Amino acid sequence: MPDRAIGSTRYQQLAQEIEQQIVAGVLHAGDRLPSVRQACANRGVSPSTVFQAYYLLEARGLVRAAPRSGYFVTARANGVQLAEPPTSAPHSGPQAVDVNDLVYAILGSARARDIIPLGSAFPSPVLFPLDRLRRALVSGTRRLAPWNMVEDLPPGNLRLKREIAKRYVRQGMAVGPDGIVLTHGAMEALNLCLTAVTRPGDSVVVESPTFYVALQALQRLGLHAIEVPTHCREGIDLGRLAQVIDLYRPKACWLMTSFQNPLGSLMPDAKKKDLVQLLARNEIPLIEDDVYAELYEGNSAPLPAKAYDHRGLVLHCSSFSKCLAPGYRVGWAAPGRWASEVERLKLMTSLSGSIPVQAALAEYLQEGGYDRHLRSLRKSLQAQRNSLFDAVTRNFPEGTRVARPAGGYFVWVELPAGVDALALHRAALAQRISLAPGPMFSARAEFQHHIRLTCGQQWDATLERATRTLARLIGDASPTPRPVQSSI
Amino acid sequence: MPDRAIGSTRYQQLAQEIEQQIVAGVLHAGDRLPSVRQACANRGVSPSTVFQAYYLLEARGLVRAAPRSGYFVTARANGVQLAEPPTSAPHSGPQAVDVNDLVYAILGSARARDIIPLGSAFPSPVLFPLDRLRRALVSGTRRLAPWNMVEDLPPGNLRLKREIAKRYVRQGMAVGPDGIVLTHGAMEALNLCLTAVTRPGDSVVVESPTFYVALQALQRLGLHAIEVPTHCREGIDLGRLAQVIDLYRPKACWLMTSFQNPLGSLMPDAKKKDLVQLLARNEIPLIEDDVYAELYEGNSAPLPAKAYDHRGLVLHCSSFSKCLAPGYRVGWAAPGRWASEVERLKLMTSLSGSIPVQAALAEYLQEGGYDRHLRSLRKSLQAQRNSLFDAVTRNFPEGTRVARPAGGYFVWVELPAGVDALALHRAALAQRISLAPGPMFSARAEFQHHIRLTCGQQWDATLERATRTLARLIGDASPTPRPVQSSI
Numbered sequence: 001m002p003d004r005a006i007g008s009t010r011y012q013q014l015a016q017e018i019e020q021q022i023v024a025g026v027l028h029a030g031d032r033l034p035s036v037r038q039a040c041a042n043r044g045v046s047p048s049t050v051f052q053a054y055y056l057l058e059a060r061g062l063v064r065a066a067p068r069s070g071y072f073v074t075a076r077a078n079g080v081q082l083a084e085p086p087t088s089a090p091h092s093g094p095q096a097v098d099v100n101d102l103v104y105a106i107l108g109s110a111r112a113r114d115i116i117p118l119g120s121a122f123p124s125p126v127l128f129p130l131d132r133l134r135r136a137l138v139s140g141t142r143r144l145a146p147w148n149m150v151e152d153l154p155p156g157n158l159r160l161k162r163e164i165a166k167r168y169v170r171q172g173m174a175v176g177p178d179g180i181v182l183t184h185g186a187m188e189a190l191n192l193c194l195t196a197v198t199r200p201g202d203s204v205v206v207e208s209p210t211f212y213v214a215l216q217a218l219q220r221l222g223l224h225a226i227e228v229p230t231h232c233r234e235g236i237d238l239g240r241l242a243q244v245i246d247l248y249r250p251k252a253c254w255l256m257t258s259f260q261n262p263l264g265s266l267m268p269d270a271k272k273k274d275l276v277q278l279l280a281r282n283e284i285p286l287i288e289d290d291v292y293a294e295l296y297e298g299n300s301a302p303l304p305a306k307a308y309d310h311r312g313l314v315l316h317c318s319s320f321s322k323c324l325a326p327g328y329r330v331g332w333a334a335p336g337r338w339a340s341e342v343e344r345l346k347l348m349t350s351l352s353g354s355i356p357v358q359a360a361l362a363e364y365l366q367e368g369g370y371d372r373h374l375r376s377l378r379k380s381l382q383a384q385r386n387s388l389f390d391a392v393t394r395n396f397p398e399g400t401r402v403a404r405p406a407g408g409y410f411v412w413v414e415l416p417a418g419v420d421a422l423a424l425h426r427a428a429l430a431q432r433i434s435l436a437p438g439p440m441f442s443a444r445a446e447f448q449h450h451i452r453l454t455c456g457q458q459w460d461a462t463l464e465r466a467t468r469t470l471a472r473l474i475g476d477a478s479p480t481p482r483p484v485q486s487s488i
Numbered sequence: 489m490p491d492r493a494i495g496s497t498r499y500q501q502l503a504q505e506i507e508q509q510i511v512a513g514v515l516h517a518g519d520r521l522p523s524v525r526q527a528c529a530n531r532g533v534s535p536s537t538v539f540q541a542y543y544l545l546e547a548r549g550l551v552r553a554a555p556r557s558g559y560f561v562t563a564r565a566n567g568v569q570l571a572e573p574p575t576s577a578p579h580s581g582p583q584a585v586d587v588n589d590l591v592y593a594i595l596g597s598a599r600a601r602d603i604i605p606l607g608s609a610f611p612s613p614v615l616f617p618l619d620r621l622r623r624a625l626v627s628g629t630r631r632l633a634p635w636n637m638v639e640d641l642p643p644g645n646l647r648l649k650r651e652i653a654k655r656y657v658r659q660g661m662a663v664g665p666d667g668i669v670l671t672h673g674a675m676e677a678l679n680l681c682l683t684a685v686t687r688p689g690d691s692v693v694v695e696s697p698t699f700y701v702a703l704q705a706l707q708r709l710g711l712h713a714i715e716v717p718t719h720c721r722e723g724i725d726l727g728r729l730a731q732v733i734d735l736y737r738p739k740a741c742w743l744m745t746s747f748q749n750p751l752g753s754l755m756p757d758a759k760k761k762d763l764v765q766l767l768a769r770n771e772i773p774l775i776e777d778d779v780y781a782e783l784y785e786g787n788s789a790p791l792p793a794k795a796y797d798h799r800g801l802v803l804h805c806s807s808f809s810k811c812l813a814p815g816y817r818v819g820w821a822a823p824g825r826w827a828s829e830v831e832r833l834k835l836m837t838s839l840s841g842s843i844p845v846q847a848a849l850a851e852y853l854q855e856g857g858y859d860r861h862l863r864s865l866r867k868s869l870q871a872q873r874n875s876l877f878d879a880v881t882r883n884f885p886e887g888t889r890v891a892r893p894a895g896g897y898f899v900w901v902e903l904p905a906g907v908d909a910l911a912l913h914r915a916a917l918a919q920r921i922s923l924a925p926g927p928m929f930s931a932r933a934e935f936q937h938h939i940r941l942t943c944g945q946q947w948d949a950t951l952e953r954a955t956r957t958l959a960r961l962i963g964d965a966s967p968t969p970r971p972v973q974s975s976i
Contacts, residue, residue, distance in 0.1 A: 184842070355817075
């Protein structure tokens with residue numbers, strides 16, 4: 001196609017040729033591009049020309065690099081990318097919460113082991129160093145004196161608190177062991193923090209959509225949810241948050257500032273800083289659910305909002321469940337000025353964490369190797385995110401919108417208007433595929449044509465088939481019927 | 489003393505002689521009686537005569553059998569036993585609860601390792617098979633497939649539930665694995681059950697005195713306590729309970745029917761049955777805190793009230809923390825008709841228990857040896873209870889009343905009227921001795937001259953000295969001053 005190449009450099013020319021092949025359907029979504037070596041040989045160009053061409057295609061979103069595997073076509077057959085969902089537009093104002101029946105029905109329906117877990121909240125456990133953790137369980141408990149089994153109870157394992165504190169310090173935060181309350185996973189930490197800063201009847205700001213666990217906590221404590229518009233890349237809308245604060249005087253915010261569940265959004269650093277300042281001006285505590293922070297792309301972890309908090313107003317909650325030791329149930333809160341209140345609540349509700357598993361994690365962290373594990377985990381999850389995103393892009397019908405997550409392991413999908421996510425959930429389950437329908441993520445059961453998909457497993461033909469099945473079910477459910485097929 | 493022996497059989501005669509020696513101060517509190525063999529040889533009587541004499545002295549509370557060690561004098565030097573405390577007489581009517589500051593101040597003050605832990609809530613960890621548990625941690629986790637680490641999360645380890653269910657079945661209770669919710673220790677189980685059956689502002693019946701954890705749970709949930717008179721041997725007064733039910737319509741009872749903390753009381757079987765029937769007639773749920781059930785004397789475990797419940801109204805809570813694995817934090821609830829509600833609350837507040845420690849306990853229980861461990865633990869605790877009870881009997885001043893516990897590891901002591909238990913707590917701490925002052929066990933800070941002592945450790949000279957020191961401090965604090973000693 002020399003006519004299209006006029007005025008182009010060699011790499012632009014190469015990129016255009018490949019783009020043309022994609023649009024023409026010569027190269028299909030999911031196809032691998034020739035390796036750099038092959039392309040050099042076939043085209044008689046230098047490796048740097050091939051690289052530049054591939055970078056250009058990647059920048060245009062037409063191909064994607066998969067670590068150690070090469071470049072793959074991501075584009076839809078017609079070359080048009082799916083749009084991302086717009087900022088959410090929830091109904092405003094405080095809302096009593098009643099999500100439990102829905103959440104339990106959905107979680108309960110998808111528990112069989114033969115179900116393809118696109119709706120799961122957990123990444124695959126094979127991503128974690130379970131053998132090394134078991135060895136740490138042995139060596140860590142061997143170090144314990146018998147009296148540790150009762151005397152460590154209220155404060156928790158000090159070695160583990162020190163290891164956690166070190167990681168705060170590495171990010172420039174002044175959180176010491178005394179400022180950390182060990183909990184049964186982040187969920188207990190979040191619940192205790194919410195209990196510490198609210199009284200029944202209060203209103204609490206959450207993102208829209210928000211993780212259903214936040215809604216369940218609000219329901220349990222008799223709190224009202226104020227859902228604030230949130231964007232799938234940049235997180236909560238601070239302008240609307242400021243208005244909501246003026247209008248309703250919420251008693252707290254519960255936000256996921258990095259890799260929000262379900263959106264995958266990552267608030268930029270400057271925005272996190274603005275958030276903390278806005279809340280500080282209004283003396284509103286921020287409960288920061290930061291369990292996905294380690295699952296970032298690139299070279300450095302995003303800072304939490306906590307890093308910009310100089311007044312103890314951020315109650316930072318995290319755990320090892322998503323990045324190291326699922327099932328161990330070890331989390332923590334760094335509750336700022338509420339540290340002693342949260343410690344008391346912890347003492348009152350479940351006394352203390354499990355001493356052996358705390359000792360195991362302390363041992364593991366002290367031995368080193370955690371950062372190496374995290375690098376490998378991040379690489380796996382990035383590939384899995386790309387694969388799921390690409391599969392949605394390739395297979396889902398026109399009118400689908402999909403958010404490209406910046407980290408974590410969820411992909412948020414807005415289906416064509418009129419597709420009922422709950423009906424889709426039922427139809428998918430009949431095909432042994434789970435998904436998380438949008439209404440789980442809203443106090444008003446909004447997001448009725450949205451779903452959250454999970455990329456917690458290595459991508460394979462089964463998952464590829466599952467997304468195609470979903471695509472077909474979505475097509476079947478779309479209000480505009482497809483042309484009737486002749487049947488016998 | 490032939491005049492006293494007229495009309496007596498030989499064994500009565502022997503018993504009277506020994507009693508005389510005790511009263512005369514020839515035999516001192518703590519002295520060992522001659523062995524049966526020695527007594528036969530010395531007196532020219534048969535072994536059965538000696539045994540009968542010793543049994544008679546034991547029945548009179550003058551001597552006590554220590555396993556494998558023989559018989560010891562328990563009586564005070566003047567031969568007068570200390571009376572037991574009368575049934576408590578709390579102020580009646582619902583009472584808002586505000587115990588946290590007191591409880592935390594006292595628990596926090598006694599945490600240093602050099603303090604003699606007469607106020608501790610825990611038995612000594614050396615009583616438990618920590619090495620075998622650690623091996624079970626290794627073998628139990630080795631059995632887990634990776635997917636157990638996430639898929640076991642909501643329901644908990646099924647093997648462990650089955651082992652727990654087996655123990656219910658052994659006692660004739662129809663509790664299956666599905667009726668059990670695994671929790672972070674009994675404390676979480678109790679808290680979840682209380683949450684399931686009450687709403688803020690409700691009233692809940694507790695014993696008087698009651699374990700401060702019950703009061704803290706009531707405070708946290710905004711509930712009112714109705715404290716009902718309770719006897720140190722037979723537990724709560726059912727007549728008063730019936731009146732309280734008619735007057736105040738409480739929404740629940742939270743009771744420890746076996747080896748109550750702090751009293752050590754054990755409700756007789758028939759009384760437990762009456763309790764269940766009384767509550768059933770009024771449709772009132774019973775939250776039964778049964779963590780000490782395995783720490784009985786004699787040959788068979790007391791049945792819980794749950795055993796008499798045919799309507800699912802008893803929410804039975806227990807754990808392995810007091811009888812097998814302190815620090816592991818594995819407990820459970822068998823919540824009867826509230827099972828699914830409690831399971832939901834569990835899911836909502838802390839998701840699930842720690843998978844590795846659940847697997848370890850399942851492994852330990854399946855391997856066998858638990859009952860052997862329990863027999864040895866019971867023997868140790870019985871000896872320790874006797875030693876502490878005897879030491880109090882020997883050393884504490886006139887006017888002291890002490891409850892002989894039927895199991896567990898607490899001894900409840902009523903000090904001479906006018907001794908301030910909180911002041912005593914402070915004076916004892918200055919001597920590096922902890923104790924649990926009575927006001928911790930009451931919503932109205934009653935029991936101001938009562939203390940709970942712990943016999944969780946093997947008795948030794950340090951503990952003997954500590955009780956003497958306490959006795960001296962009590963004497964110093966008694967309102968009737970002792971004769972002034974000449975100084976210099």
